[in-house]
Amino acid sequence: MSLFETLRQDWKPDHIAVQMGDETLTYGELTDRVAHGRAWLAQQGVRPGAVVAVRLPKTPDFLVLMLAVVSAGAVFLPINPRSTQAETNAIVQDSQPFLVIQEVPFVSHLRGVPAAICDPEAEAVRLTTSGTTGRPKGVPLSHRNILAMVQGLNTAWGWSASDVLLHTLPVHHVHGLFVAQLGALLAGATAIWHDGFTSDAVLRDLPRCTVFMGVPTFYHRLLAHPDLGSTDLSNMRLFTSGSAPLQASDHEAFSAVTGHAILERYGMTEIGIVLSNPLDGPRVPGRVGYPLPGMRARIVVPGLEEHVDDDVVGMLHIKGPSVFSGYHDRPEATAAALLDHGWMRTGDLARRDETGSIQIVGRQDHLILTGGFNVYPMEVETVLCEQPGVGEVCVYGQPDADLGQVVCAAYVGDASESDLRTAARLALSGYKVPRHYVRLSALPRNPTGKVMRAALPPLPHTD
Numbered sequence: 001m002s003l004f005e006t007l008r009q010d011w012k013p014d015h016i017a018v019q020m021g022d023e024t025l026t027y028g029e030l031t032d033r034v035a036h037g038r039a040w041l042a043q044q045g046v047r048p049g050a051v052v053a054v055r056l057p058k059t060p061d062f063l064v065l066m067l068a069v070v071s072a073g074a075v076f077l078p079i080n081p082r083s084t085q086a087e088t089n090a091i092v093q094d095s096q097p098f099l100v101i102q103e104v105p106f107v108s109h110l111r112g113v114p115a116a117i118c119d120p121e122a123e124a125v126r127l128t129t130s131g132t133t134g135r136p137k138g139v140p141l142s143h144r145n146i147l148a149m150v151q152g153l154n155t156a157w158g159w160s161a162s163d164v165l166l167h168t169l170p171v172h173h174v175h176g177l178f179v180a181q182l183g184a185l186l187a188g189a190t191a192i193w194h195d196g197f198t199s200d201a202v203l204r205d206l207p208r209c210t211v212f213m214g215v216p217t218f219y220h221r222l223l224a225h226p227d228l229g230s231t232d233l234s235n236m237r238l239f240t241s242g243s244a245p246l247q248a249s250d251h252e253a254f255s256a257v258t259g260h261a262i263l264e265r266y267g268m269t270e271i272g273i274v275l276s277n278p279l280d281g282p283r284v285p286g287r288v289g290y291p292l293p294g295m296r297a298r299i300v301v302p303g304l305e306e307h308v309d310d311d312v313v314g315m316l317h318i319k320g321p322s323v324f325s326g327y328h329d330r331p332e333a334t335a336a337a338l339l340d341h342g343w344m345r346t347g348d349l350a351r352r353d354e355t356g357s358i359q360i361v362g363r364q365d366h367l368i369l370t371g372g373f374n375v376y377p378m379e380v381e382t383v384l385c386e387q388p389g390v391g392e393v394c395v396y397g398q399p400d401a402d403l404g405q406v407v408c409a410a411y412v413g414d415a416s417e418s419d420l421r422t423a424a425r426l427a428l429s430g431y432k433v434p435r436h437y438v439r440l441s442a443l444p445r446n447p448t449g450k451v452m453r454a455a456l457p458p459l460p461h462t463d
């Protein structure tokens with residue numbers, strides 16, 4: 001079955017699908033608007049298989065357009081509305097979409113057209129990830145890939161139509177789009193949308209919700225709020241965390257203050273959400289849990305396919321129906337990531353304990369996880385290196401209690417910190433802009449010439 005047809009099976013027309021501020025959409029209204037959206041897309045010449053890029057703020061219109069594109073058999077390509085023009089251009093250049101939508105089209109007068117019948121193997125959504133080259137890589141996900149993930153999570157986390165999800169994540173990533181929003185839609189549940197996370201607004205709305213999903217920074221910030229302990233969380237049945245490691249101390253403090261043990265899970269754009277702590281049973285701080293139904297995990301000696309023993313750190317490989325089948329137009333990157341027999345080399349180092357629960361130990365490459373967003377050093381280094389007065393640059397992460405890691409840049413040359421900051425702000429989304437700059441006479445290198453990131457200066461004050 002196609003993604004849209006499966007999602008809508010349990011929709012009750014009068015039940016609220018999404019609410020944002022004063023705007024409310026019932027499932028009946030959502031269905032109508034999606035049909036209007038499909039008619040508009042058809043009028044623009046969008047046919048099955050066409051790529052439609054959508055760069056819109058987080059409003060219910062975004063959701064309508066996504067469902068319209070997917071149910072028309074076309075490919076939905078979301079672009080971060082806060083990305084810079086250069087970043088947007090790079091994605092457009094890479095995917096050459098048939099249509100780029102940057103303003104909400106007015107579609108209500110159009111007569112709806114029926115949903116297309118889609119091949120489950122056809123591409124439904126294309127997400128973007130950067131990678132070691134710094135250039136955007138399109139991650140095509142089929143109807144089947146997405147459904148496998150969302151259906152698995154619905155069962156594992158006990159979603160039902162009576163759930164009310166508080167949704168404060170961005171919607172151009174796996175976490176906000178699939179795990180949170182498609183989870184709610186598959187269950188026929190209600191989602192309350194905020195455009196971005198603020199502790200005040202979350203604590204105001206949590207009393208009428210049952211599910212909340214966040215990156216670790218959300219929990220760290222909630223813990224710092226004086227009202228967390230006095231907020232009525234009696235309706236809440238599930239808090240989940242993912243996209244970056246949740247500090248065990250934050251996990252424990254949250255349990256102590258609220259009585260709720262956060263359920264941590266692990267995933268990646270290319271593979272979906274694949275490991276999770278149990279809904280019933282211990283949710284162990286610092287562990288991401290067990291493979292979800294249908295998924296397989298193995299931990300191997302890096303570079304080999306030989307399994308390591310329990311408690312030994314190795315490279316995490318994942319296989320299963322939510323794993324993608326290759327990057328858009330990047331055969332070499334695909335060959336490096338996808339091994340024989342469909343195993344995905346995640347790039348995450350992990351160990352398994354005797355119960356089978358997995359702990360993520362860190363990344364093998366230099367990926368920086370800041371606030372749950374990925375920053376690939378090469379992308380930032382390329383921008384900084386182009387500035388006058390910069391000889392060489394190394395971008396690296398430093399621990400940060402709030403964001404997990406912050407982006408730092410060490411450079412050689414006489415460029416000023418403010419010039420570098422300005423250049424980075426012009427070219428890059430806010431979360432990629434280095435917070436700290438260190439000028440060095442030379443970058444520390446090992447005998448083979450590789451920059452030794454561990455030898456780069458730490459921040460003067462880290463929490």
Ligand code: MLC
Nearest residue numbers: 082173174175197217242243267268371372373429430431
């Ligand atoms: C925040 N920033 C953004 C942004 N959100 N930049 C571009 N696009 C966005 N959507 C910028 C801020 O402007 C700021 O830059 C910088 O990030 C750090 O932010 P801050 O000022 O400390 O905080 P804040 O703006 O409050 O943002 C923190 C945050 C945000 C935690 C709310 O980082 C966030 O929403 N994170 C969620 C990430 C996410 O959904 N990841 C899922 C990936 S999927 P400046 O220049 O203004 O200082 C995945 C798979 C899986 O990983 O397993 O889930």
Ligand code: AMP
Nearest residue numbers: 242243244245265266267268269360374
């Ligand atoms: P993305 O490419 O944006 O999907 O990010 C995927 C990466 O996020 C993974 O490869 C991990 O490094 C990281 N990640 C996701 N969930 C967790 C988690 N619970 N703990 C640690 N890292 C995580």
